[in-house]
Amino acid sequence: MPIGTEIERKFVLGELPQALAFARRTAILQGYLALDGDTEVRVRRTPAAAKLTIKHGGGEVRVEEEIALGTRQADALWELTEGRRLQKTRRTMRVDGLEVSVDQYFGELDGLIVAEVEFDDEQAARSFMPPAWFGREVTGQAAYANRTLSVHGLPQEGRAG
Amino acid sequence: MPIGTEIERKFVLGELPQALAFARRTAILQGYLALDGDTEVRVRRTPAAAKLTIKHGGGEVRVEEEIALGTRQADALWELTEGRRLQKTRRTMRVDGLEVSVDQYFGELDGLIVAEVEFDDEQAARSFMPPAWFGREVTGQAAYANRTLSVHGLPQEGRAG
Numbered sequence: 001m002p003i004g005t006e007i008e009r010k011f012v013l014g015e016l017p018q019a020l021a022f023a024r025r026t027a028i029l030q031g032y033l034a035l036d037g038d039t040e041v042r043v044r045r046t047p048a049a050a051k052l053t054i055k056h057g058g059g060e061v062r063v064e065e066e067i068a069l070g071t072r073q074a075d076a077l078w079e080l081t082e083g084r085r086l087q088k089t090r091r092t093m094r095v096d097g098l099e100v101s102v103d104q105y106f107g108e109l110d111g112l113i114v115a116e117v118e119f120d121d122e123q124a125a126r127s128f129m130p131p132a133w134f135g136r137e138v139t140g141q142a143a144y145a146n147r148t149l150s151v152h153g154l155p156q157e158g159r160a161g
Numbered sequence: 162m163p164i165g166t167e168i169e170r171k172f173v174l175g176e177l178p179q180a181l182a183f184a185r186r187t188a189i190l191q192g193y194l195a196l197d198g199d200t201e202v203r204v205r206r207t208p209a210a211a212k213l214t215i216k217h218g219g220g221e222v223r224v225e226e227e228i229a230l231g232t233r234q235a236d237a238l239w240e241l242t243e244g245r246r247l248q249k250t251r252r253t254m255r256v257d258g259l260e261v262s263v264d265q266y267f268g269e270l271d272g273l274i275v276a277e278v279e280f281d282d283e284q285a286a287r288s289f290m291p292p293a294w295f296g297r298e299v300t301g302q303a304a305y306a307n308r309t310l311s312v313h314g315l316p317q318e319g320r321a322g
Binding site: 033035039052056063065076077 | 194195196197201213215217226228234240
């Protein structure tokens with residue numbers, strides 16, 4: 001499915017919101033097969049399924065395509081992502097009628113909690129007022145892109161400010 | 162399907178062999194989505210089908226995985242290959258009981274004709290005696306890898322020797 005123009009805002013939370021403590025969560029393993037300029041090719045595995053995603057951002061062409069992978073194929077491709085993997089659990093909640101994904105990272109990124117909100121258009125994105133517990137906004141910061149996190153780990157506070 | 166260890170030898174032909182003049186041919190459009198070290202992600206389109214291929218060579222891990230693409234998805238991904246495409250027709254023939262693919266290139270690579278022979282093992286690859294019309298061997302030459310051809314075009318004779 002093409003996601004067309006994806007408009008989202010991203011925030012670093014100080015802690016997991018109480019409201020989500022017992023929410024359903026999905027374990028996600030994500031690894032990057034190829035990073036080439038504005039194009040990334042990644043494998044994402046959840047207990048339910050494995051997918052290959054090709055994302056291209058920046059410039060006029062924005063593309064996001066997902067392809068289902070069989071288990072054997074997912075295993076073979078996962079091998080190629082070594083050194084560029086991350087592990088997180090995702091919970092979702094609604095804030096102001098919008099779906100918010102809250103990702104809690106593990107492993108080398110332990111302690112990082114990120115909330116992402118997707119919007120239908122730029123107007124909606126601009127007018128969104130994040131609640132105080134959303135913490136610091138990192139929308140568009142390359143250091144907090146998953147591909148960067150998977151390779152370089154947690155941003156240093158100095159760099160992230 | 163995993164191809165495991167792919168052992169092949171590659172030759173640049175002076176011209177298309179007479180025997181193939183009327184052979185069945187398949188038009189192939191090939192474009193590279195992502196080139197990242199030893200990993201390449203490409204789209205290959207023929208009149209019959211479109212496929213995404215992830216290839217990883219070099220080092221201990223060799224992987225080649227193919228995934229079928231629907232037309233809409235193939236179109237969307239093809240957009241991302243601009244500047245890294247090539248166009249060829251493939252014909253196959255048998256030489257000494259081995260299947261040989263003869264690729265005739267068009268567009269910017271017009272005039273290039275390459276024969277590829279795949280072998281079951283290294284022993285078979287070493288003992289193969291190419292017929293005289295196979296021309297110059299370019300096995301392992303990066304300049305003749307499809308990914309290089311798609312980006313840099315025809316190798317200059319001086320460089321290719």
